[in-house]
Amino acid sequence: xxxxxxxxxxxLFGFALTNEIKNSNIVIVDNAKDxxxxxxxxxxxxxDYFIIHKELLSSNQIDASFKSGDIKLAIVFPLNFNEDLxxxxxxxxxxxADASDPNTGTTLTNYVTGIVADYNAQFNKDIEIPYQINQExxxxxxxxxxxxxxxxPGVIAMVMLLVCxxxxxxxxxxxxxxxxxxxxxxxxxxxxxxIFAKAIPYLALSIINLTIILILSVFALDLPxxxxxxxxxxxxxxxxxxxxxxxxxxxTGASTQQGAMTLSLVGMMLPTLMLSGYxxxxxxxxxxxxxxxxxxxxxxxYITIKDIMLKGLGxxxxxxxxxxxxxxxxxxxxxxxxxxxKRLE
Amino acid sequence: MRVLKFLxxxxxxxxxxxxxxxxxxxxxxxxxLLILPQAANYTIRNINVAIVDLDRSDYSNKFTNKVLSSxxxxxxxxxxxxxxxxxxxxxxxxxxxxxxxxGFERNLTRENKQKFSLDINAINGVKAAVxxxxxxxxIQDFNNQIRLEWIQxxxxxxxxxxxxxxSNWYNPNLSYYLFMVPGVLVLLVTLIGGNMTALxxxxxxxxxxxxxxxxxxxxxxxxxxxxxxxxxxxGVIIFTIGLLIARIVYxxxxxxSVALLYLFLSVYLIAIVGFGLLISTYSExxxxxxxxxxxxxxxxxxxxxxxxxIDSMPVWAKVITKVIPISYFIDVMRMIVIKGSQFHDVLHxxxxxxxxxxxxxxxxxxxxxxxx
Numbered sequence: 023x024x025x026x027x028x029x030x031x032x033x034l035f036g037f038a039l040t041n042e043i044k045n046s047n048i049v050i051v052d053n054a055k056d057x058x059x060x061x062x063x064x065x066x067x068x069x070d071y072f073i074i075h076k077e078l079l080s081s082n083q084i085d086a087s088f089k090s091g092d093i094k095l096a097i098v099f100p101l102n103f104n105e106d107l108x109x110x111x112x113x114x115x116x117x118x119a120d121a122s123d124p125n126t127g128t129t130l131t132n133y134v135t136g137i138v139a140d141y142n143a144q145f146n147k148d149i150e151i152p153y154q155i156n157q158e159x160x161x162x163x164x165x166x167x168x169x170x171x172x173x174x175p176g177v178i179a180m181v182m183l184l185v186c187x188x189x190x191x192x193x194x195x196x197x198x199x200x201x202x203x204x205x206x207x208x209x210x211x212x213x214x215x216x217i218f219a220k221a222i223p224y225l226a227l228s229i230i231n232l233t234i235i236l237i238l239s240v241f242a243l244d245l246p247x248x249x250x251x252x253x254x255x256x257x258x259x260x261x262x263x264x265x266x267x268x269x270x271x272x273x274t275g276a277s278t279q280q281g282a283m284t285l286s287l288v289g290m291m292l293p294t295l296m297l298s299g300y301x302x303x304x305x306x307x308x309x310x311x312x313x314x315x316x317x318x319x320x321x322x323x324y325i326t327i328k329d330i331m332l333k334g335l336g337x338x339x340x341x342x343x344x345x346x347x348x349x350x351x352x353x354x355x356x357x358x359x360x361x362x363x364k365r366l367e
Numbered sequence: 368m369r370v371l372k373f374l375x376x377x378x379x380x381x382x383x384x385x386x387x388x389x390x391x392x393x394x395x396x397x398x399x400l401l402i403l404p405q406a407a408n409y410t411i412r413n414i415n416v417a418i419v420d421l422d423r424s425d426y427s428n429k430f431t432n433k434v435l436s437s438x439x440x441x442x443x444x445x446x447x448x449x450x451x452x453x454x455x456x457x458x459x460x461x462x463x464x465x466x467x468x469x470g471f472e473r474n475l476t477r478e479n480k481q482k483f484s485l486d487i488n489a490i491n492g493v494k495a496a497v498x499x500x501x502x503x504x505x506i507q508d509f510n511n512q513i514r515l516e517w518i519q520x521x522x523x524x525x526x527x528x529x530x531x532x533x534s535n536w537y538n539p540n541l542s543y544y545l546f547m548v549p550g551v552l553v554l555l556v557t558l559i560g561g562n563m564t565a566l567x568x569x570x571x572x573x574x575x576x577x578x579x580x581x582x583x584x585x586x587x588x589x590x591x592x593x594x595x596x597x598x599x600x601x602g603v604i605i606f607t608i609g610l611l612i613a614r615i616v617y618x619x620x621x622x623x624s625v626a627l628l629y630l631f632l633s634v635y636l637i638a639i640v641g642f643g644l645l646i647s648t649y650s651e652x653x654x655x656x657x658x659x660x661x662x663x664x665x666x667x668x669x670x671x672x673x674x675x676x677i678d679s680m681p682v683w684a685k686v687i688t689k690v691i692p693i694s695y696f697i698d699v700m701r702m703i704v705i706k707g708s709q710f711h712d713v714l715h716x717x718x719x720x721x722x723x724x725x726x727x728x729x730x731x732x733x734x735x736x737x738x739x
Contacts, residue, residue: 034669038684042492045678088536089708091698094678111527121535122705123546125409126676129493131533132500139507142529152518153475155510157503158484162456167492279654287661296406301674303494306408325459332490335457 037243042169043129048095049075049087054103058113062141066097071133088120095119095130107145163332170243175327176300178235179320180291182228182258182265187290190224190269191282199279213362221266228262229255248334257330257340260347261323267354268319274361294320322346370585374593382597396555396605400612404547407674414498417443417452417461422471430467430509439501453486462488463498475513537622537706544617549700550673552609556632557639557667557693560602562660564643567594569656591732595640602636603629622707631699631713634721638692641727648734667693695720 050066052059067074072095079087084096098116100106107113117134121127164171194217197203206216232255239245247254268290276282295301297311298320304312315321322343329335329343337344383389416434420427435442443461446452455461464486468474475481483506489495538545571577580590610628613619621628643660650656669675670684671693677685688694695716702708 034666034684038670038680038687042679043676046676047678085536089702089706090712091702091708107527107529112530113528114530114532117531117533119533119535120706121538121541122701123676124535124538124541124543125546126678127535127538128541129497131531131535132497135504135531135533136500138529138531142527145529146526152479153510153514154480155475155506155513156480156482157506158482159499160484160486161489161495161499162486164489164492164495167489167496169492172491283654283657296403302407302409303411303491305413306410308405311402311406328490329457329459333457339457 033238042167043126043133044071045073046071046094046126046130047075047092048072048097048130049077049079049084049093051079051084051096051098052076053078053101054099056102056104058104058107059099062099062115062138065137065141066134069133069137071130084118093120094123094126095134097134170239170245171328171332172300174235174239174243174245175324175331176298178232178258178327179261179298179300179323180294181231181235182262182323183290183294183320185228185231186224186262186265187269187272188283188286189227190221190266191272191276191286192279194220194270194273195276195279195282198273198277214359217270217362221270224266224269225259225262228265229259232258232262245331247331249330249336253337254327254330257323257326257344257347260344260351261319264319264323264347264351264354267351267358271354271358271361274358293318297321298324300324319347319350322350370589371592374585374589375596378593378597382601392559392601392605393608395559396552396609397612399555400548400551400609401616403551404544404617407547407551408543409493410541410543411494411497412439413441414439414463414494414501415443415461416440416463416465417455418445419447419449419452419464419466420445421469422467424472426472426475426513427467431465433509434465434502434505437501437505439498456486456488459488462494463502465502476517545619545705546701548613548617548619549704550697552606552613553693553696553700554668554671554673555609556602556606556636557696558664559605560598560636560639561643561646561664562657563601564594564598564640565646565650565656565660566653567598568644568647569650569653572651573653587732587735591644591728591735594644595637595728598640598643599633599636602640603632606632619704621704623703623709627710627713628700628703631696631703631717631720634717634724635692635696638720638724638727641724641731642692644731645727645734648731667691670694671697673697692720692723 050063052063063074063076066072075093079096084093087093087096096118098118100114100116103113103115115134115138117131119127119131161167194203197206207213236247236254240247269286272282272285272289276285293314297304297307297315297318299315304315304321307315326340326343326347329340418431418434420431434440440463443455444452446455449464449466452461452464452466456464466484466486468482468484471481485499485502487495487499535541568577571580606629610621610625642663646659646663647656650659666687670680670688670691672688677688677694680688699708699713699716702713
């Protein structure tokens with residue numbers, strides 16, 4: 023399970039879950055059936071955004087198709103489309119989107135608008151257009167606009183958290199439940215040594231997991247590591263230690279395995295999934311949630327990993343995040359050691 | 368029938384005795400429904416833009432005003448050089464750098480052609496594409512304005528132009544809540560229904576009361592039915608609370624028939640409770656049951672189409688979405704609530720989920736052994 027989860031997650035996130043929108047079923051109502059409409063349809067068909075069905079539907083039939091969930095978008099060409107375009111220099115295409123999913127609706131509409139604008143530009147290629155403003159665009163860090171660059175750093179954070187917080191806390195609480203913790207504590211070992219000994223196997227495990235994820239993302243997902251690998255590992259180890267100290271803190275707060283599990287799942291996983299910024303953009307959230315996101319350690323780790331892996335930045339740019347993570351670690355360790363001592367009395 | 372009555376009496380008493388369970392039943396849906404839809408908002412707005420205006424002319428001013436007043440963009444800074452703006456992207460302070468070249472206005476009149484350069488942080492590919500879309504529309508618009516100002520148009524449409532008019536049906540305000548809340552409600556019913564059922568039989572195993580039931584003449588299907596019916600009822604209650612919250616807090620009123628929603632819910636709960644029962648017949652300890660449900664719930668959560676569109680998934684992932692019941696309910700829920708779909712639109716979904724329910728429950732009954 024400890025090695026299976028990261029592999030399953032990286033495969034799911036890397037390949038299956040994208041915010042990209044493609045292969046959407048759309049219907050084209052081509053009332054014109056002339057040269058221009060045909061050329062635009064060919065252009066639409068040459069992308070992998072759409073799966074095109076051609077049918078002559080009335081407005082009511084489009085409504086019915088939306089309701090049964092068969093299509094996401096309808097494009098309507100009016101009669102005499104080509105004629106309008108060549109004679110009056112103005113033609114109209116109607117796009118109707120099923121906006122029950124607002125994101126898909128607007129994105130598909132944008133795709134169509136872009137493709138039609140492209141066709142329009144081609145159409146006007148030979149005409150000298152006065153005062154033309156062009157744009158030169160560079161998509162930085164991720165020119166193909168893939169989903170993986172956004173997700174992989176998030177998955178790394180999730181897996182670290184899962185292994186370190188949940189597993190450490192459960193394994194310590196289990197010793198409490200079984201009573202073996204008392205045995206360890208009355209032995210001449212210092213309590214702090216007992217805790218370190220518990221944490222180190224999970225540290226090692228997490229480093230192995232990190233390596234697996236990195237290898238998968240470089241070779242399977244084509245995601246190169248632009249920055250320094252040493253720095254990447256150093257920051258990751260810092261984050262692992264943060265998670266381990268969180269696990270320790272959870273274990274001092276819970277007395278049963280089930281309690282530890284619930285606390286780490288509900289208290290750690292859910293906020294991380296929601297508020298670290300890799301699933302949902304933080305800047306869209308209401309203010310209280312934005313402020314709350316600052317206390318989620320994974321948020322800061324996610325930022326540093328993105329900076330190192332994708333942007334190739336050095337320490338100079340991420341020292342602030344590193345410092346915050348370091349501060350959190352010290353804080354968690356301090357809290358859990360304090361709680362731990364109390365229990366001994 | 369009498370046996371079943373007694374079993375049901377026992378189950379309900381046990382459920383209502385556990386105060387934690389009751390608290391979880393009411394608090395979790397309320398909190399989740401209040402917070403999750405707020406966080407899960409993909410509407411792309413507030414794109415941070417850094418502007419490098421090397422021209423500082425009347426027109427470059429007009430243009431930047433146009434960009435900033437569009438409502439999609441937020442100004443990070445005007446920087447004097449490209450390098451400084453680029454540093455803002457590296458620090459994540461800006462998403463887009465817009466550079467207006469020196470002599471923009473003058474050269475546009477002289478050479479008929481000018482170029483803006485845009486650098487977009489594309490780590491989040493969707494955000495980059497949408498932001499670029501907005502910006503290039505604005506540029507296009509600005510361009511047309513200039514043309515109109517500078518040329519006396521000879522005819523109404525000097526160049527061939529194809530206009531795309533678009534309309535958004537069912538959700539003209541593009542509200543993300545309308546999309547998210549029904550889906551989250553399904554997730555909730557699944558989470559609580561599946562999880563509580565899975566833990567229930569295992570708990571009887573752990574405390575040993577299952578042995579007592581095993582030595583009585585209670586039939587296997589009696590036992591399973593006795594577990595299924597109470598949790599089915601709980602699922603209906605939670606769903607009802609959720610619908611009320613959706614109505615009161617988010618103002619979402621199902622466009623389609625509420626009766627149809629409940630019909631689907633009834634069928635769906637049979638499947639999901641059966642799923643929980645199946646897990647509990649396979650596990651010996653509560654921890655085992657919890658880990659197993661966690662694993663499946665995570666897959667449901669991610670593959671059910673709640674957050675990311677199923678259409679964009681690769682074929683093997685689509686196959687997974689076909690065999691998990693939650694993807695059908697999320698789909699149906701959105702169809703009925705947002706689009707007002709009718710019975711014949713969702714019949715296909717109902718039949719599949721019903722078949723899943725039959726399979727899962729039969730499997731659970733077969734797998735439940737009265738002897739160890």
